Amino acid sequence: MMSWPPVLAALGLPHVWASRRAYTIVDTAFGEGHLFLSVWNAWRRDPQRSRCLHFVGLLPALGDPHALRARLLQTCPAGMESCVQQLVDAWPLNLLGVHRLEFEGLCVTLTVAVGQPSAMLQRLSVRADAVVLPASLSSYPHEEIEVMFGAATKVLLPQGKLVMPWLSASGVPDRLDNRASACWAQGAVHDGVWSHVVQAAPLTSPVQREGHRHAVVVGGGFAGAGVAYALSLRGWTVKILEPSVGQQSTHQRHLAAALTPMLTRDDDIRARLSRAGTLRAHHRWGHLTAEAFEPCGALQLSRTSGRVVDLEDVVSGLKLPEAWAKFVEAKEASAIAGLTLQRGGIHFPMAVRVQPEAFINQLLSGVDISRRAARVDRLLRRGNVWQVLDAAGQVLEEAPIVIVAAAYATQDILSASGLLATEARLRAMHQLGGEITYLPERAISGGPRCIVSGDGYVLPAVSGQCVTGSSYLHGADQVFVTSAGARENMQRTDGLLGSRLVELGFADCALSGWAGWRAVLPGRLPAIAAVDAEQTLWAVAGLASRGLTWSSLAGDLVAATLNGEPLPLETDIIDKISQI
Ligand SMILES: Cc1cc2nc3c(=O)[nH]c(=O)nc-3n(C[C@H](O)[C@H](O)[C@H](O)COP(=O)(O)OP(=O)(O)OC[C@H]3O[C@@H](n4cnc5c(N)ncnc54)[C@H](O)[C@@H]3O)c2cc1C
Structure with a gap:
């Protein structure tokens, strides 16, 4: 294994993190994580360490965790076994995008950006104390070297350090543009490691809140x-205000x-966001009880009418790990669902059935969260501070940070506060009613073992009832559970499972359900x-039909921003969702 102490010395560790709130470092050639493990190990051993260590690693693809473990155990110095094991246990699936791993009770975060490294460096939302450039930078194409230097300088905090390890005299890049050459010339090489302190521009919003941290949601x-x-x-400490x-x-x-x-054929923004949201949900909520959060998988069946897409072709084009998505024919789909299905589709093993009441109650049961009607x-x-007022003008609460997550009412609240510009995206928000129907599992042979979806969905039974849905009500003033909605949902179920519920009169039974x-x-x-430039007021709204897929990510985007952490999402996606 390479000797990492010279790199740690070039970074100025451990002095630079002494008694600080956080130290953040970007490694543009993460490889198998040797530098991360060395820095983490040094952090663990240093009583003067920063409270948090944020490490960002760039790499083109993620390898197999078992092989990684074997290699790391062979190459890392003794004493690092526990870190190696924790890293391997948390190692993500090989999927493009940003993955967030957490250790030491969230004091150490590892943000892994998977994709073409210079492109990913440009898409990072991070303010770093140091950026470590690839040792092999001199062999990169000229344009990429420029991009790397430019993007690295951009993410650095004032007085941040650029470092490049393992240089011999002949290893100095000879094809740098003017800016990079100037930067290079000002640096120095010690023990084979080049380093340079960059006088980066001051930050516009170094959001790192100290002291007592209190928010109203x-x-x-x-x-x-x-x-x-x-x-x-x-x-x-969080106070939730909620009328019902x-x-x-x-x-x-x-x-x-x-x-x-x-999934979409071109892996568009919504598909990437849904991937990030699903992975975040597993990471953030995976410990909840099965009553709240049950990873049961989902089958998205091929459509036979409407917008018919060749799902097999979509999946094969995206080259995804099977643990994430796999095309299955009807026979395999039937075995997965435990029901006879007439057609195949995409199997998503990581899809989850959530029971909303238990889910919300478990999330909000922490000692630092209270609810007020x-x-x-x-x-x-x-x-x-922000004062939060009721309709009579009474101050309900006040806090330095407020997050408005009141679905459609977010528009009214911000508008009544004079905080919504005429052209704001939230002004175009509308409400769409709908209902789900609870079907006795015996009516559909015990119900599916996984979520079955396509035009509508059927969920695995909860207490003998399968949720089927859901209807879409345009232009309604109120929503109720109705027999018309139940009939619509029975038709969807028949279409998915090949059942004959409508024909057998199930749609005419008094079935219960939920409307929202x-x-x-x-x-x-x-x-x-963020609604204001200081990022003290936030809006999280417009979650449409995928509130569960977006909510863990929403939580971590808001919380990571307020804590000054690297964000767990690429900036091109953030740009699309961060406009109110
Ligand atoms: C029939 C149906 C089926 C659905 N199925 C799914 C599904 O399977 N998976 C999925 O991910 N999503 C599903 N959805 C969508 C999902 O319900 C939403 O995406 C999700 O609820 C959005 O979360 P939210 O927190 O923004 O809104 P909500 O969950 O509606 O929460 C908003 C909260 O704000 C409160 N509030 C409103 N006004 C105020 C105010 N003035 N002051 C204080 N608080 C206020 C409300 O009381 C409410 O509790 C379904 C929706 C419907 C209608």
């Missing part, structure tokens, strides 16, 4: 719970819902956005 549905939970994990608590809560009697990823009308800025609203934004991309 308006709305205690999926989004509010996701945000409150992510903040509480980072030591924040207990028996009247929004998701009361909402028996089950689906958390599923989606209150309907918020508007917000007012007073000095360093979706808040929908144009393009069906949610808004997860």
